[in-house]
């Protein structure tokens with residue numbers, strides 16, 4: 257029993273101490289909706305999504321794009337075969353242009369998309385020339401549809417297109433106000 261509990265702990269309850277843990281919940285059900293965070297930010301002096309590649313993202317998981325900085329960005333689900341052009345259809349999404357207005361007080365915007373299927377998801381930022389500068393990311397890329405191939409299409413694109421208005425996800429803005437204690 258203890259070995260079984262330890263295995264369950266390792267696989268599904270990594271924050272628990274293994275010893276004497278009794279697993280009473282269904283681990284598949286309780287961990288069905290994983291949260292994956294991608295920052296829309298500046299990295300190495302360039303606009304970027306961090307991380308820019310995620311694998312093993314399952315249907316029902318949530319992609320959360322955090323606009324962590326004062327430089328405006330957006331996240332657009334891209335057409336895999338046309339760089340910096342939006343995907344059209346029921347699984348499209350667009351956050352609108354967002355930024356953290358004040359790094360101490362916020363608000364910090366977050367855009368959540370619930371993954372519908374196992375198809376690769378390519379995203380780009382439609383602000384300025386960020387897309388052509390490589391601000392793109394791949395979720396569940398395949399051997400046929402890679403991040404490198406998508407990036408090449410984007411760096412060669414003549415323009416980056418913003419959809420008409422935010423759609424396909426949920427935008428939240430949280431206050432960051434920090435009070436000094438000393």
Ligand SMILES: [Cu+2]
Nearest residue numbers: 303329381386
């Ligand atoms: Cu950007």
